[in-house]
Amino acid sequence: MNKTLLQKLSSWTILLTMLVIILGAYTRLTDAGLGCPDWPGCYGFIKVPMTxxxxAQAEMAFPERPLEPFKAWNEMIHRYFAGTLGLMIAAIFFISWFGKLKxxxxxxxxxxxxVIFQAALGMWTVTLSLLPIVVMAHLMGGFTLLCLLGLYWLQLxxxxxxxxxxxxxxLKPLAVLTTVVVALQIALGGWTAANYAALACLELPVCEPGWASRLALGEAFSLHLGYDDYEFGVMSQDARQTIHAFHRIGAGITLLITGLFSVLLWRRAKMTLMKKLALALAAILLLQFVLGVLNVVLHxxxxxxxxxxxxxANLLLCMVLILYQFRHRTRAQEN
Incomplete structure (x- = not known):
């Protein structure tokens, strides 16, 4: 295999990763995370039982969770694509090490x-009945996978x-700060989703009146270990509002810092690629903010x-690619 084919494989793997991220979000948002109560199969079968x-055999094995075909298929389709992604990453690994390419x-x-750890997180998501810290880690793992693939694409x-x-x-210190802020905001968004707090606040700009007096920080950021089932959440409404309010505040901070960085990068950059990345970052940031507002307004x-x-996910990817450009230049100067 020549390097061109490996470059194409990396591109297709990035696209598949994006699709898996979309399917994962769709699975979670349709409450299908436990559509199949076992792993890696579905009610003991390699596909959703239909006859x-x-x-009858499936519901006898899992009487506490009757089969819902729509949710089960959502979950299994996600697993099929995730499994294919794992195989493609395995191919990249073996070609890189044994393909006699530099x-x-x-x-x-x-x-x-x-990707092996992601598979384990996918299993624990099911076996631990949507334990929020595992669900959030699974989401962050998927985003990290996309970012690493983006870096590998660039290295090729x-x-x-x-x-x-x-x-x-x-601008490098600001680039590092911006990347950390974006990553923390995404993690906070994952924590919001994993604890079913996305609709805990339905008013702008932060939450319903009096939200500050109802903060429940201890409960909101506790792991809540020991429950048998975390589907639809185990936290109180005050704790969910606390999580959501922090996510809203984090969104404002992310908008300001990332927006400032994108403007400064665009104004100072002369290289076409960096200008394009600055514009892409600003566009993705604006789109993300609008989508967040629409989530609230449209429930x-x-x-x-x-x-x-x-x-x-793409906002984080864009920041990681920009940050890698800074790192590459620093190493080149040192050499």
């Missing part, structure tokens, strides 16, 4: 390890990393909520 005899090997190794095209302007290095419409999740 009367298999349905290509980076660290990231393929990290990708292989992460080193010509794109040439010509970083030295004056942009002054979390399904497609809008899925898009909010997907655009968040």
């Amino acid at each position: 009367e005899s298999r349905i 290509v980076p090997r660290l990231l393929p190794t990290m990708l292989a390890a992460l 095209r080193p010509q794109l990393l040439q010509g970083m302007e030295p004056q942009l290095q002054k 979390l419409p399904l497609l809008n909520a899925v898009a909010h999740n997907f655009v968040g």
